[in-house]
Amino acid sequence: MKLIDMAHEKNSLWIFGYGSLVWKPDFAYKRRKVGYIKGYKRRFWHGDDFHRGDKEKPGRVATLVEDEEACTWGVAYEVPESHMEESLQYLNVREVMMGGYITEIVEFLPKEKSHTPLLALVYIATSDNPIYLGPASDVEIAAQISISSGKTGHNIEYLLRLAEFMRLCCPEVEDEHLFSIEAALLKIFPHGEITLSAQKAL
Numbered sequence: 794m795k796l797i798d799m800a801h802e803k804n805s806l807w808i809f810g811y812g813s814l815v816w817k818p819d820f821a822y823k824r825r826k827v828g829y830i831k832g833y834k835r836r837f838w839h840g841d842d843f844h845r846g847d848k849e850k851p852g853r854v855a856t857l858v859e860d861e862e863a864c865t866w867g868v869a870y871e872v873p874e875s876h877m878e879e880s881l882q883y884l885n886v887r888e889v890m891m892g893g894y895i896t897e898i899v900e901f902l903p904k905e906k907s908h909t910p911l912l913a914l915v916y917i918a919t920s921d922n923p924i925y926l927g928p929a930s931d932v933e934i935a936a937q938i939s940i941s942s943g944k945t946g947h948n949i950e951y952l953l954r955l956a957e958f959m960r961l962c963c964p965e966v967e968d969e970h971l972f973s974i975e976a977a978l979l980k981i982f983p984h985g986e987i988t989l990s991a992q993k994a995l
Contacts, residue, residue: 804873804874805823805871805872805873805874805877806871806872806874806877806880806881806914807869807870807871807872807901807911807912807913807914808822808869808870808872808880808884808913808914808915809830809867809868809869809870809899809901809913809914809915810867810868810869810870810915811830811835811855811857811865811866811867811915812835812854812855812856812867812951812955813844813854813945813951813954813955814867814868814870815867815868815955815958815962816954816955816957816958817954818868818870819883819887820870820872820876820879820880820883820884821872821873821876821879821880822870822871822872822873822876822880823871823872823873824870824871825868825869825870825871826868826869826871826901826903826904826905826908827866827867827868827903827904827962827963828866828867828868828869828901828902828903828904828905828908829864829865829866829867829901829902829904830864830865830867830899830900830901830902830913830915831863831864831900831902832859832860832861832863832864832899833857833858833859833860833863833864833865833899833917834857834858834860834863834864834865834970835855835856835857835865835968835970835971836855836856836857836858836928836970837853837854837855837934837938837952837970837971837974838853838856838858838918838925838926838927838928838929839853839854839855839856839892839893839894839918839922839924839925839926840852840853840854840924840925840926841853841854841892841924841941841943841948842924842943843891843892843943843944843945844887844891844892844943844944844945844946845941845942845943845945845946845947845948845951846941846942846943846948847941847942847943850937850940850941850942851924851926851937851941852937852938852941852942852943852948852951853926853934853937853938853941853948854892854948854951855955856894856917856918856919856925857915857917866959866962866963866966866968868962869901869903869911869913884916888916889916892916892918893918893922893923893924893925894916894917894918895916895917895918895919896914896915896916896917897914897915897917898912898913898914898915899912899913899915900912900913901913904962904963931970931973931974931976931977932977934974934977935974935975935977935978935980935981936977936981938951938952938974938978939978939981939982949978952971952974952975952978953975955971956968956971956972956975959971959972
C-alpha cells in the first residue's frame with residue numbers, strides 16, 4: 794500500500810523535515826514530533842539557485858545521503874486529511890519544482906521513547922539532479938554559504954537556524970558535519986559581523 798493510501802486510511806500524513814522544514818514548515822499541520830530516521834546522513838551537498846542562492850551564486854542546502862550506520866535528526870509533522878492535498882501541493886512547488894528534491898518513504902523514530910515509530914514522507918535530492926553540488930570541505934561549503942542569498946533569504950540563516958534547532962531540541966546529538974560548517978562560517982566573519990548578516994537575512 795502506498796503512503797498516500799495509508800494516510801487517507803488513517804486520516805493523516807506524516808512529513809519528515811531535516812533542513813528548513815524543522816523551523817519553517819509553512820504548511821498546516823496538527824502536531825509535530827522531534828526524532829530521527831536511520832540509514833541516512835545529512836549533508837550540505839545540494840545546490841539551491843532559488844530559495845537560498847541564485848544562478849550565479851547557488852547556495853548550499855541539506856540533503857540526505859544513504860549510510861547504513863548513520864541517523865538524521867529532524868521533525869515529523871502530522872498533516873490532517875483536510876489539509877493533505879493543499880500541503881502536498883505547496884511542498885511539491887517548494888521542494889520538488891524549485892528545490893529539485895524527490896520523495897521517499899522512511900521510518901521515523903520519535904525522541905519520546907513512549908511514542909511508536911511511524912512512516913513518513915521525506916524529500917531527498919540525489920546526485921543525478923542538475924543542481925546537486927556534491928562533497929566539499931567544511932571550509933569550502935562555509936565560504937559558499939557566506940556569499941549566497943535567494944528569494945527566501947540568506948544561506949547563512951539556513952545554516953544557523955538548523956544548528957540552533959539541533960542544540961535546542963537535540964542537545965545530546967553531535968552533528969559533526971553541521972557544526973563543523975558552522976564553525977568554519979564563524980571564522981570567516983570578524984567578531985559580531987555574523988550576527989548582523991543573520992539579522993539582515995531574517
